[in-house]
Amino acid sequence: MTNEVLIATGLRKAYGERVAVQDVSLALRPGEVLGLLGPNGAGKSTTVGMICGLTTPDAGSVTLSGGVSLASDEAGYKRRIGLVPQDIALYEELPARMNLELCGALYGMAPDLIRRRTDEVLALVGLADRARDKPSTFSGGMKRRLNIACALLHDPDVILLDEPTAGVDPQSRNAIFDNLEALKAAGKALIYTTHYMEEAERLADHLVIVDHGRVVASGTQAQLFAQLPAAQVLQIEIDGEPDDAALAGLPGVTRTGQWLQATLHDVAADTGPLLAALQARGVKLRGLSSSRATLEDVFLHLTGRALRD
Numbered sequence: 001m002t003n004e005v006l007i008a009t010g011l012r013k014a015y016g017e018r019v020a021v022q023d024v025s026l027a028l029r030p031g032e033v034l035g036l037l038g039p040n041g042a043g044k045s046t047t048v049g050m051i052c053g054l055t056t057p058d059a060g061s062v063t064l065s066g067g068v069s070l071a072s073d074e075a076g077y078k079r080r081i082g083l084v085p086q087d088i089a090l091y092e093e094l095p096a097r098m099n100l101e102l103c104g105a106l107y108g109m110a111p112d113l114i115r116r117r118t119d120e121v122l123a124l125v126g127l128a129d130r131a132r133d134k135p136s137t138f139s140g141g142m143k144r145r146l147n148i149a150c151a152l153l154h155d156p157d158v159i160l161l162d163e164p165t166a167g168v169d170p171q172s173r174n175a176i177f178d179n180l181e182a183l184k185a186a187g188k189a190l191i192y193t194t195h196y197m198e199e200a201e202r203l204a205d206h207l208v209i210v211d212h213g214r215v216v217a218s219g220t221q222a223q224l225f226a227q228l229p230a231a232q233v234l235q236i237e238i239d240g241e242p243d244d245a246a247l248a249g250l251p252g253v254t255r256t257g258q259w260l261q262a263t264l265h266d267v268a269a270d271t272g273p274l275l276a277a278l279q280a281r282g283v284k285l286r287g288l289s290s291s292r293a294t295l296e297d298v299f300l301h302l303t304g305r306a307l308r309d
Helices: 044-052 074-079 095-106 111-124 138-154 172-183 197-203 219-225 269-279 295-303
Strands: 006-014 018-028 033-037 059-064 081-084 156-160 189-193 206-213 215-221 231-238 253-256 259-264 285-292
Touching: 006 044, 018 033, 018 059, 018 172, 018 189, 018 206, 018 215, 018 219, 033 197, 033 285, 044 081, 044 156, 044 189, 044 206, 044 215, 059 295, 074 172, 081 138, 095 111, 095 138, 095 231, 111 138, 138 156, 138 172, 156 215, 172 189, 189 197, 197 295, 215 219, 219 295, 231 269, 259 269
Parallel strands: 033 189, 033 206, 081 156, 156 189
Antiparallel strands: 006 018, 006 059, 206 215, 231 259, 231 285, 253 259
16 A cells, blocks of 8 residues: 555656657655756656646656546546746736635635635735735745745645745745745645755655656655765865875875865765875875765766756
8 A cells, every 4th residue: 555645657748859758757645845856948847737737748647646637537636736836826916815815716615715725825924914915016035925825725735836936035935945844744745846956955855856858866865865976075184295196096085285085985984994094105184074965966966067058
């Protein structure tokens, strides 16, 4: 028995000769944040569009728990999905509350439920005191938070967030993080696309990295870090500038002036032997520090450093 709330299998989408998504599969559980990462044009937004029902896949399927799919029950499927699009999707000249009431009416919610849920989601995103104000008077961060409120109004099981922090200040970004962590704690399942690796490191339980429309890696952060040739770095300050011959035969060690940098698979197990080897070669040590690889290191290792349009 599995408890996935959403399973996408073999999704494919082409636009003429260009294949945007090819054989993308993923699964999502309640209370889980799945980070969907990839360079520009990798297929992230197309994948989100197929999952939420805005884009029809050429092949593959998406099924919610209970066997609900777009093919079997389109209206029921979409009621269980909430979408926070990459671009702001609000009526700028309608008050915030009316934006939410309109969303509720489109979902066929009862008036009493719309009023109650409007109060709840405005409070969640910190906009209760601006309910009567128009989004045209809001900052970019406030608009993003109202966008999230619109996606939450009908209390969906799965929430898709396509770069929800683009262009917002650090305070708004942290407020959005707090909202998402509260949703996760409440058992909601989230798919989160972003170009900010530190956001994925903070929020995601599971990561899927796509490139050229295909999944190139999938797993927990620890599983992805294990794919790096070396996941930890040791910085060593030395006395003087030893002859490079003294460093020969020490794999992964480079020198810049009075600093050595060593890439290690396991800093706890490998540091002792390395320091002993340096001392045996007459290298005098002054200090050292260590750091681990970041998710950005993993991302660039898997997708390359070439610029993308």
